[in-house]
Amino acid sequence: xxxxxxxxxxxxxxxxxxxxxxxAWNLNFNLGNVVKYVSRNGKKDPNKYIEDLEKAxxxxxxxxxxxxxxLDKSLEKA
Numbered sequence: 622x623x624x625x626x627x628x629x630x631x632x633x634x635x636x637x638x639x640x641x642x643x644x645a646w647n648l649n650f651n652l653g654n655v656v657k658y659v660s661r662n663g664k665k666d667p668n669k670y671i672e673d674l675e676k677a678x679x680x681x682x683x684x685x686x687x688x689x690x691x692l693d694k695s696l697e698k699a
Contacts, residue, residue: 651684 663670
């Protein structure tokens with residue numbers, strides 16, 4: 622284990638890393654970042670707990686916008 626390759630603070634609660642879950646669930650970039658920031662929040666720096674959740678929300682809001690725009694475009698064609 623190293624600070625770059627499988628840092629222990631990302632595995633200690635569940636034994637899983639965010640990247641493993643993201644890949645197993647085949648998540649896109651935005652949703653992968655949501656999982657990453659939620660699963661790691663406060664682990665690297667406890668003082669950034671809220672900041673990490675805000676980052677997760679930013680990516681989730683972005684994904685909702687993208688999917689809403691895609692849905693709106695497909696409904697316009699119908």
